[in-house]
Amino acid sequence: MEATPLGCQMVQRYWGIVGEAPDCTQVTQPSWAWSAVFISWVLRKAGLDERQFLTGQSHSMYVVDARDGILPRPAFHIEPVPALPRPGDIICAPRGRDKFLDDIAEIGFGTTPMHCDIVVSVDPAARLVKAIGGNVQQSVSMDEIELGDSGKLDGVTNSHLPWLLIMRNDLQ
Structure with missing residues (x-):
């Protein structure tokens, strides 16, 4: 939990990655x-x-980068x-004022409120994805996400x- 001394130290470490x-x-x-x-x-x-x-500092920063191919590699x-995510992919959803955003092209660099989680396992037979994310109930948490009737992750x-969207990991 972020409010504990150990939790605070971890969160400070995470923030250190962006200076x-x-x-x-x-x-x-x-x-x-x-x-x-x-x-x-x-x-x-x-x-x-x-x-x-x-x-x-914002999920939409790296989402826009992946969308627009800003980085060299x-x-x-x-x-x-x-779509069906794979372990190592990142799944993202808009939130807040943009919760009902449905066009990826409308995501603004650092301006669109979002939440993303890292996929750690996918069980198509059980129609279940497990993903971890930070700052979920003030801690790092794993979420179980049900796949839709199509057997894929969807928005409803x-x-x-x-x-x-899925940020598809190209390193696999």
Whole structure:
């Protein structure tokens, strides 16, 4: 939990990946939401460098990068849903004022509120995806996401997040 001393230290580490150093009071504030820097931190720890993945304070920063191919050796490309994610992919949904966004082209660099999780397992037979994300109930959490009737991730089956896209991992 981000409000504990150990949780605060971890969140500060995540923020460090983008050159920020919030104090323990700040990390619990909505203006310091840390889900995007968590994803950035995980991917740097996994060995992706600045030519492959753009770290960001906002999920929409690296989503737009993957969509537009800004980096010289991008590790991800965008695939709209419905689609079947694979372990190592990142699944993303708009949230807040843009919760009902349905056109990937409308995502603004650093301006579109989003949430993304890293897919860790997919069980097509059980129609279940497991994914981890940061700043979910103030901690790193695993979510179980039901696949739609088509056997793919879609934007309507899981009412808690309107999944819009998959950042397909091209390194697999």
